[in-house]
Amino acid sequence: MLIRSMLIAAIALSLAIPAYAQRVGGAEKVGKMYKWKDEAGNVHYTDTIPPEAKDLARESLNQDGISVERVERAMTEEEKAARAAAEAKAAEEARVAEEARKRDQVLLNSYASEDDLTRGYKQRMDLLEQSIEARKIEIGAREQSLSTLVAQAADMERSGKVVSQALKQMISSERTEIDRQKGFIKEKEAEKTTAKKDYDRDLAVYRAAVARNKAAMEAAKAQ
Secondary structure (H helix, E strand, O other): OHHHHHHHHHHHHHHHHHHOEEEEOOEEEEOOEEEEEOOOOOEEEEOOOOHHHOOOOEEEEOOOOOEEEEEOOOOOHHHHHHHHHHHHHHHHHHHHHHHHHHHHHHHHHHOOOHHHHHHHHHHHHHHHHHHHHHHHHHHHHHHHHHHHHHHHHHHHHHOOOOOOHHHHHHHHHHHHHHHHHHHHHHHHHHHHHHHHHHHHHHHHHHHHHHHHHHHHHHHHHHO
């Protein structure tokens, strides 16, 4: 069946080429020909592209009937939209991959080893702990001061004296400052939690970056 189809096509081509020959200067010159199939699958040979075939796939043939150029059929609007979506997806994937590569490089440049990353984490935690301890000491001192001020106010009240506005203001200020320092400690404790999460994440990312970088170097050597 295939051989028969090939013979039919060859015969059709041999008959079609002379039909489009042009005589120039006493010599026979074959004009440009096109081979195309209609929507029913029928093969046509023409020297021009008819309107009904302008969106169909076609081939340009030389004077020996050899295909020298192929034009694919025009895409439908749905196909154009699908191709545009695929190209956009590929571009986005490439952008994400490039950003990941840059992040990897920054991380690898920032830390020579896991030990360096761990050392940086411990330094961050030490600073937070020192800051918290300093605030606790300050709170202790202010609580002692507040206790003394409250006792003075109580003594004045027991002796029938009016507690001065200045003393009241000092008591209020100490209480406000104690609350502020406690809030500061709470924030630093939250930072410690965040620092631990950051460290765990960065360590995992660093290990993955090292693995990707190693794989890339091995692939480059293999080429």
